[in-house]
Amino acid sequence: MKNMTSPLIVIMFLSCWELGARLYDKAFILPSPIQIFIRFWELKKVLLLQHLPATLLTIIIGLLISIVAGTAIAVWMSSSLGIRKALYPILIASQMIPIIALAPIFVLWFGYTIWSKVAVTVLITFFPITVNTFDGLSSDKKEMQELFLTMGATKKDYFFKYSVPTALPQFFSGLKIAVTLSVIGAAIGEWLGAQAGLGYFSRRMMTQFDGAAVFAPIFVLTVLGVGLFFCVTFIENRLLKWRTKN
Amino acid sequence: MLSFNSVSFTYQSGGNILDNLSFNVRPGEFISIVGVSGSGKSTIFRLVTGLDEPSAGIISLASDQNNQRLGKVGYMPQQDLLLPWRTILENACLPLEIAGMDKREARNQVMPLLHEFGLAGTKDDYPAKLSGGMKQRVAFLRAVLSGNPLLLLDEPFSALDAITKLSMQEWLVTQWERRKSTVLFITHDIEEALFLSDRIFLLQNKPVTSVDVIEIPLGRPRTRSDLHRPEMLLLKEKLMSRLQSEVTV
Numbered sequence: 001m002k003n004m005t006s007p008l009i010v011i012m013f014l015s016c017w018e019l020g021a022r023l024y025d026k027a028f029i030l031p032s033p034i035q036i037f038i039r040f041w042e043l044k045k046v047l048l049l050q051h052l053p054a055t056l057l058t059i060i061i062g063l064l065i066s067i068v069a070g071t072a073i074a075v076w077m078s079s080s081l082g083i084r085k086a087l088y089p090i091l092i093a094s095q096m097i098p099i100i101a102l103a104p105i106f107v108l109w110f111g112y113t114i115w116s117k118v119a120v121t122v123l124i125t126f127f128p129i130t131v132n133t134f135d136g137l138s139s140d141k142k143e144m145q146e147l148f149l150t151m152g153a154t155k156k157d158y159f160f161k162y163s164v165p166t167a168l169p170q171f172f173s174g175l176k177i178a179v180t181l182s183v184i185g186a187a188i189g190e191w192l193g194a195q196a197g198l199g200y201f202s203r204r205m206m207t208q209f210d211g212a213a214v215f216a217p218i219f220v221l222t223v224l225g226v227g228l229f230f231c232v233t234f235i236e237n238r239l240l241k242w243r244t245k246n
Numbered sequence: 247m248l249s250f251n252s253v254s255f256t257y258q259s260g261g262n263i264l265d266n267l268s269f270n271v272r273p274g275e276f277i278s279i280v281g282v283s284g285s286g287k288s289t290i291f292r293l294v295t296g297l298d299e300p301s302a303g304i305i306s307l308a309s310d311q312n313n314q315r316l317g318k319v320g321y322m323p324q325q326d327l328l329l330p331w332r333t334i335l336e337n338a339c340l341p342l343e344i345a346g347m348d349k350r351e352a353r354n355q356v357m358p359l360l361h362e363f364g365l366a367g368t369k370d371d372y373p374a375k376l377s378g379g380m381k382q383r384v385a386f387l388r389a390v391l392s393g394n395p396l397l398l399l400d401e402p403f404s405a406l407d408a409i410t411k412l413s414m415q416e417w418l419v420t421q422w423e424r425r426k427s428t429v430l431f432i433t434h435d436i437e438e439a440l441f442l443s444d445r446i447f448l449l450q451n452k453p454v455t456s457v458d459v460i461e462i463p464l465g466r467p468r469t470r471s472d473l474h475r476p477e478m479l480l481l482k483e484k485l486m487s488r489l490q491s492e493v494t495v
Contacts (some may be wrong), residue, residue, distance in 0.1 A: 147327050150295045151341045151392045152317020161340065165331045242331045242372045 031212035039212035040219060047201065047220055054196035056224070058114055058186040061122050062121025064177060069122070071171065077130075078137040078163075095127050100188060107193045117189030117197070124185045125178040130141030132174025136167030169243065170237040183225040198224075247273040247396060247428045248294065253303035255289055263289045263454040264327035266303070271430065273308075273395070276422055278431045280485070282447030287432050290449075291400055294318045294430065307396065317345070320389035320397040320427075324404060326381040328373040334384055335360065335369040341392030344474045356391065362424075363387045364417065379410040386421065395427045402431075402484075403438070412470075415441060423466070436485050441473060448488060460485070 014033045017130030023031035031039070040047065042060070077084045097109045103120050110116035140163055198217035205213035237244055248271040255264040263286045271277055281287050293305060294297040298313030307315055318339075328337045335356060342352035360369055363383050373381055382402055389397050399418075403411045415438060422429055433439050439446050440462060447457040460481070463471050472478065 132452070141327075143323060143325065144327055146297055147321065147323060148344070149316055150319060150321040151295060151344045153344045161343070165329070168331075225494050240331070242333075242374075 005144065019039065020185045025072055028209040028211040031215055035212045035213040036219060039210075040216040043213060045236045046087050047198070047217055049194055051198045051201045051217065052220060052224070054114075054127050054200075055186050055190065055198045055221070056187065058117040058121060059182045059224075059228070061114070062127060062185060063178065063182050065118065065122050066126040066129055066182075067175070070126040070174075070178075071133050073126075073130050074133035074167075085172070091130060094123070097123075099123055099185075103188055103192045106189070112195060116192070117186055117194065119187035120189035121182050125182045128181070129171070129174040130175040132170045132177075133167055135211055136170025139165055139170075140166055169236075169240060172232065173241070176229060176232050176236075179228045180225055183228070187221055247271050247275070247308055248430070249306050250293075251306070253293065253305060254301045255293060255298065256301045262453040264293075264300075265455050267454055268303075269447060269457050269459070271396075271428060273428055276419075276428055276429045276431065276442055276444045277447060278433055278443040278445075278449045279449065280433060280436065280439050280489070281454075282434065282489055285392045285449045285452070285492065287449065290454075291321075291398055291430075291432060294396075294398055295321050312424065316486070317392070318396070320392045322382075322385050322389040322397065322399045322402050324401045326373070326378075326385040327386075328381055328384055330373055333370050333372055334365060334376070337373065337384055338387050338391060339387055345392075357385075359387060359391075363421065376404050377410075379414050382406065382414060383417070386418070390421075390425065390427065395425075397427050397429050399429060399431045401433055404433075404435075411438075417443065419466075419468075434489075435475045436482055436489070437473065440478060440482060440485075441468065441470070446485070448485065450492075458488075 016035060018032045021027075021030045021035070024030050029034055073087065077087050099120060102123070104115075104117040106116040110119060144162060145158065147164060153161070186197070187199030187202075189199035191203050194200040198221050202214050202217040205217075250269050252266045252268055253264055254262075254266055267394060279287055279290060287378055289298070293300055293314065296317075296319070296361050305315070315386040329340070332340070335353060338356045338360065339349070342355060343349060347355075349461070360366060363386070365380065365383055365387070368376060368380065373384070376384070385402065386399075389399070403414050406414060419442060431439070431442060443462055445462065446460040448460060450456055450458050462477075463477055463483075473482075
């Protein structure tokens, strides 16, 4: 019964929406969930075969760059106090940049290619990965380090056999945040200028006063975000079996 | 097996802990180092394992004088320090992997030992599932694999309940006799030291200038009731009052 609560809330919310939209009766401003779903069904080929792959590619490339660069920066920062002190404030400051305001510049630099969207995605997803991984790497114990030393461990042994497994749960927390943000990043990137993508399609429908077709790609984006989140959780549970077994 | 020759140790902050200390540990001995808190027990351990280097003097390990002690002494810390993401088998394999052994080979070497150490049936469990006593057995096995024949045990049973502690002491003696290892055991529990040791090193003065060596007049195997012999009770009494006089309240 317990796990039925959130579906129930969603159903209640959608019912209220449906009712409100019917009473208001201006579908180009507020389409009802059923109208949105019908429009999605009509547009499913275009949405799923043309625009979804474009957005998914942006997300995957952006996330991969963020994972590689983010963990590299985290490892680098944890390697010395000087580097940490130099980089940490810059990292924080990079998050203070209003990315939506910056995005048109990316279009200027990279044009309408995929790279302007990837740039937006990277800029908002690398931060949670870097900060979480860094926290994970810095949470090691002195006693453990000494135990490894008495076993004759090198720095490399310690890093791979202790630091990395210790940081892994934190890395996954960061990745889960990044995955949700990546959908937003890709959509923002596409609004500003693209030839394909769910964000682009949604914006184009806006200019045509097709309310239901504005929402249909948003619906796809939401499902995509949830799907990616579950993918990460699945990998996490596989890799961190020891946590669930305890 | 191990000898300290006029070893001094001073902290960088200037605190003098050891001053011109010498002692000798023979192969196969079970030695307990007893002293009040802050008496320099942990400094001696850090020096023996190689985590610290003496300010003066020579520490030699099994007539090997090239001064590389890290990785040669099996160290069993106060907390078990098992890795939660490794199974019992994998935890025990750790020192062998660090020594460069192939993973499969390490497993093959450790598997029969699990049984010997009373850990049969736990190989695929994670440490969180085990009791405190069992975790210490794994920690001891890991120490044996990383540094036989010299083992350093730093108050390994201090976190266990009284009953488990007694059975772990007996278990430890059995393991030591079977493996013919040399044990340096740090404790402040006098009864424990009397029951386990061949000799007790009582740390004296601040900084420590010498160890008072006390031979235990008991053969092996021992039983708990041996501790109630008149000469043992006297010895215990004597040690107690010696330690009390060292405590500065």
